[in-house]
Amino acid sequence: VGKLSRSSIVTGAIAQADLEGLEAVTIRRLAHDYGVTPMALYWHFKDKDALLDGIAERLFVDVQLPVQTEDPWHTQLRATLAAFLTALRPHPSVAELTLTRLFLSDAGLVVTDRVLGLLRSAGFSAEEAAQFGSYLLCAITTLITAEPGRAVGTEEKQAMLSALSAEKYPHVVASAPELTACANSDAYYSRGLDLLVQGVRGLS
Amino acid sequence: VGKLSRSSIVTGAIAQADLEGLEAVTIRRLAHDYGVTPMALYWHFKDKDALLDGIAERLFVDVQLPVQTEDPWHTQLRATLAAFLTALRPHPSVAELTLTRLFLSDAGLVVTDRVLGLLRSAGFSAEEAAQFGSYLLCAITTLITAEPGRAVGTEEKQAMLSALSAEKYPHVVASAPELTACANSDAYYSRGLDLLVQGVRGLS
DNA sequence: ACCTGAACACCGTTCAAGT
């Protein structure tokens, strides 16, 4: 699996999570995959939380921020949020780690600062920018966590929802297929971005 | 701590989480608090995940859905989301459990069905309702998770953000106080609701 | 129906020690 280093461990951890979920990411297992003793990882990371911080940092590093332009702020905001989304989409099971780690890495701060800047240029106060800025980024993460069909047991769940009483839950039953599998996830994400950007615009 | 039952265990678990966070909720610890063997809990819950499902269910049960009226759909939608928010706010550290459990309890289905119904009455298709419905509920949960200052180490973090380079992160530094502590959380939540409801309205 | 005892496999982490 290659040499042991901060960065290779993070890569390995993300790969592990992609395959088997975040709860499968374990110091001991990672160490085993690298043919090394669990304690070896403690030289590279203070503790497991520091490793999780490292994963979140990597996600922020992967964000390809758009170049700043003369476009209206909401166009740039959408592009920025889309860039964040693009970085998260390949790794849905670690996406949630960013929720509480916006300020814990240089890369996270860069992304956050960009969003705050765009909101300020839209006329929002420092307080409003702070509230909406972090929230918008978190809401992007949630877009991934909440993608229909991403929760476990698709076939099982599908059957469950369809079997529900159509009298008690008429609309859930009516939308059962769309709730359990995302037919067009690009459209889902695109609309999600629209919702958020339209939402902020409506407040200014 | 009272008698042992499904419902009392859930109550105890929530209390534990409120005090020390979700990661402090442990089968063994709960059992110890009830003066009982860890395995006793396994009679009431199949496994720990079932206990977490029970916690999420309780949160949905606590939702006081508004009576349906002749008000426009977006007014009712806002009231419904606000009701969900109100149920979650007292228990921020377990709020995240609802994210993946909208369909796992009767109470969750009732709340979800209401939201879907309102979206259908607004003219959205079954597919759009499915996508936005679950997302809106999840976005409410995130509003809580992302409340400025809720992440750990307020004083420490405050200092950290203020000490950042104002050249690299001008807007983060400018908003440092508002990012680390929520001066007016009612206003924060109210604006968050506005953002989401305005967002959906913008899409119809 | 409801709980216990003993045991298992697995965690994260510390500390002293090796090279």
Add this chain to the structure above:
DNA sequence: ACCTGAACACCGTTCAAGT
């Protein structure tokens, strides 16, 4: 600087057994 060995405290969970 980088890793190991042994140990500790803590998990969730199974299984057979008790009342």
